[in-house]
Amino acid sequence: MKGFSILLVDDEPLMRLSMVDALEAVGYDVHAAASGTEGIDVIGQKTFDLVITDLRLPGADGMTVLQAAKDKASETEVVVITAHGSVETAVGAMKMGAVDYITKPFQMDELLLIVERISQVVVLRRENQDLKAALEDKFCFNGILGSNSRMRAVLDTIKLVAATDSTVLILGESGTGKELVANAVHQNSPRRDRPLIKVSCAALPETLLEAELFGHEKGAFTGALRQRRGRFELAHRGTLFLDEIGELSPVVQVKLLRVLQERTFERVGGNETIEADVRLVCATQKDLRKEVAQGRFRDDLFYRLNVVQVIVPPLRERQEDIMVIADHVLETCTGKLSKKLKGFSPPSRELLLRYSYxxxxxxxxxxxxxxVALGHERDVIQPFDLCGFRSCPYLGGPQQEACGFCNEGLTGGKRRADVPLVSLAAAREQFEKEHILSVLERVEGSRTTASKILGLSRKALWEKCKRYGIPSAHGDNQDEE
Ligand SMILES: Nc1ncnc2c1ncn2[C@@H]1O[C@H](COP(=O)(O)OP(=O)(O)OP(=O)(O)O)[C@@H](O)[C@H]1O
Ligand SMILES: [Mg+2]
Structure with missing residues (x-):
């Protein structure tokens, strides 16, 4: 089999040659060594999928070769060849990590069978790793996790627009990941080796913001004791991220518009014209069109900024991402805090999936x-760890007035003002998901029963559960796909 590499260490020339021949005839990629010392040398230079070594060797013995192979790469498999009647040594080798042994004298077919079995396992393992890497790649881009189709589209836009110098306007509610998007645009742009400078337009009053953006000359205003370069200058040849752009005062809006039109500016209190070779990325939680319509944001500036628009959807509209992100955060936090939590219990998953964030x-x-930090369970996160209430409807108890989850997920009739402003399709999906969850709960997680009640085929239900990130319940194994 091509691509499966074997190192064969045996000091008996005839034996070595016939083994090499037999293995090469099947198509393995074989390297031979005539002593333990030579074998260890070769291991130092190359990593093999499999090392086959005689235990009794001149120089370094087979155990030392085994150790060297495992030290180099723990995934390298080792098969030892033992003399007839020395099974204890073979057992010792297995304890040190050998996967199998073969006793001399043996038929070549016996050896080939062992190698074939091992190569199949190794190939499978490799495929699994590749698949995992591809999956990680699919769900993660520059730290932005997302399997939802709208998030995938956002990531595609980022990849495309990053290569250009176009201004990017990122829109989305608080906490949706706008800053992550801005980072990704810069990191994937030809400007990535130059600075990414961030300014929050909401953090400073008008006069200070102006000086912050464009810099100032010495004596430009009281307190301007020396000349200072602004963010536009610091971002030269790089990217300037203007966060909360919707908060810009009319005066600064005019100044920004001028920079965008002329690509030059002056420091506050100065006459020197400075070139602005800056790629602009802006973000806001506000509905900028509404701001324009109401006269709070200049339309000419809006059109200059709104070259490529990236809308980051709220989390409640991309339910598929909830568990992807939650699992990732759990893994990172457990690692940081050296805890051994394995995941979320089914009720806590349900709670996470129902909440509107x-x-x-x-x-x-x-x-x-x-x-994770305050969790009471050692194994898995329970609803209590998330909401702080010992007794709640998820645990068969009463509804808790003070609990955000209870109020939201289980009251049934939401107040009108709380109804998310989403499309009918998104609302339908939300209802569908909640209905499936309720039915599954009533039938104790049996998907077979649930699919009958819902009038769906088991496959259709399975697909919907997968789409909505509904985990299968405990004790439902016989019912699993
Ligand atoms: N898709 C995602 N995958 C992983 N982490 C995310 C994702 N989106 C956001 N985050 C994380 O959520 C937090 C908030 O993200 P970020 O600061 O980018 O949001 P924002 O939209 O800029 O919020 P705000 O409007 O409040 O400034 C960060 O810790 C960020 O790492
Ligand atoms: Mg932000």
Whole structure:
């Protein structure tokens, strides 16, 4: 089999040659060594999928070769060849990590069979790793996790627009990941080796913001004791991220518009014209069109900024991402805090999936971090760790007035003002998901029964569960796909 590499270490020339011949005839990629020392040398230079070594060797013995192979790469498999009647040594080798042994004298077919079995396992393992890497790649781009189709589209836009110098306007509610998007645009652009400078337009009053953006000359205003370069200058040849652009005052809006039109500016209190070779990325939680319509944001500036628009959807409209992000945060936090939590219990998953996250990803992140840090269970996160109430409807108890989850997920009739402003399709999906969850709950997780009640085929239900990230319940194994 091509691509499967074997190192064969045996000091008996005839034996070595016939083994090499037999293995090469099948198509393996074989390297031979005539002593333990030579074998260890070769291992130092190359990593093999499999090392076959005689135990009794001149120089370094087979055990030392085994150790060297495992030290180099723990995934390298080792088969030892032992003399007839020395099974104890073979057992010792297995304890040190050998996967199998073969006793001399043996038929070549016996050896080929062992090698074939091992190569199949190795190939499978490799395929699995490739698949995992591809999956990680599919769901993650520059730290932005997302399997939802709208998030995939956002990531595609980022990849495309990053290569250009176009201004990017990122829109989305608080905590949806706008800053992550801005980072990704810069990191994937030809400007990635130059600075990414960030300014929050909401953080400073008008006069200070102006000086912050464009810099100032010495004596430009009281307190301007020396000349200072602004963010536009610092971002030269790089990217300037203007966050909360909707908060810009009319005066600064005019100045920004001028920079965008002329690609030059002056420091506050100065006459020197400075070139602005800056790629602009802006973000806001506000509905900028509405701001324009109401006269609070200049339309000419809006059109200059709105070259490529990236809308980051709120988390409640991309339910598929909830568990992807929650699992990721759990893994990172457990690692950081050296805890051994394995995941979320089915009821806590349900709770996470039902919630609407007004604070979006940031809220989910904080919630999981807190649950890991303060969690009471050693194995899995339970609803209590997330919401702080011991008794709740998820645990067969009464509804808790003070609990955000209870109020939201289980009251049934939401207040009108709370109804998310989403498309009919998104609302239908939300209802469908909640209905499937309720039915599954009533039938104790049996998908067979649930599919009958719902009038769906088992496959259709399975697909919907997968789409909505509904996990299968415990004790439902016989019912699993
Ligand atoms: N898709 C995602 N995958 C992983 N983490 C995310 C994702 N989206 C957001 N986050 C995380 O959520 C938090 C909030 O993200 P970010 O600061 O980018 O949001 P924002 O939209 O800029 O919020 P705000 O409007 O409040 O400034 C960060 O810790 C970020 O790492
Ligand atoms: Mg932000």
């Amino acid at each position: 007004p604070g979006n990803v940031r809220e989910l992140e904080n919630m999981v971090e807190r649950a």
